Amino acid sequence: MSIRDWPASDRPREKLLMRGAAILTDAELLAIFLRTGLPGRSAVDLARELLTRFGSLRALLAASQREFCSAHGLGQAKYAQLQAVLEMGRRHLDEDLRERDSLSDPSAVRRYLQARLRGLDHEVFAALFLDSQHRLIAYEAITHGTIDGASIYPREVVKAALRLGAAAIIFAHNHPSGIAEPSAADRILTDRLREALRLVDVRVLDHFVVGEGRPVSFAERGWL
Structure with missing residues (x-):
């Protein structure tokens, strides 16, 4: 029927x-x-x-x-249509973050990062660059592929923050395995980036690890 x-x-x-x-x-x-x-x-x-x-x-x-x-x-037409729908959803979340204090609604940040990072088959380390009111200036993927301390250069992150006029940053990366538990290397890298950004008065507000389920927040665990 x-x-x-x-x-x-x-x-x-x-x-x-x-x-x-x-x-x-x-x-x-x-x-x-x-x-x-x-x-x-x-x-x-x-x-x-x-x-x-x-x-x-x-x-x-x-x-x-x-x-x-x-x-x-x-087929190809449906795939293109689906990608357009997904991208509209991501842009809607992007605009939402630009209009609010990111710290006042961490659930909005989580939704945005999940839309960007969850389900990828490779690791991406990214940053949300925020203004003095903690509203989104830009989202930028800093590196793709296996993430370790050698692949992310603090000076490049500092340069990006200064270029964008950011007052604060939220870092995020995904675990393609789906297990969102941060590693010791994740914590060491975050500390290195925080120290470098402190020299130019840019605060690191949080670092989220995205996998299956709820993204893990460094701030909520008391690591920042």
Whole structure:
């Protein structure tokens, strides 16, 4: 049966308009994105099959272009559309941080960093450069790949902070393994960066490690 023949209260799009997006299942949300199904299968049926194949909605959203396009019912156009949707979400979070004190709402910082870093298959060490009111000036990825003390130069971070006129910084990096527990090397590197930035009166407010679940905060653990 086509979704058009379903009662209006059961159709994903109508449910969203009447009751809000939060009420929908992952399959229903994905069905709205897909718009159409395949012969003999509704968009909801196809969405359920895709969720089973990829394991979860987040895994599907984080799939590489090759993995995504190899699934029956998807393709280059859908991949491009999905990437545009994800980027709009990231930019929305970016604008949100630019309008508020980052320290007043650490949950907003966590959401932003998760959108940027979670699910990547390689390590990225990044920084949120903040003004004197702790509002976002810029997000910059400092290095990609395996992170260690030799790959991150404090002087380059200092130069970036001065170039942007930053008064404070929040560092972040991801663990592709999904385990967000900071290492001893993470703490040593953070201390080196904090000492270098202290010389130019730039405060290090926090360092988040992003993995599965809630990102770990150095500040909350009393390490800053």
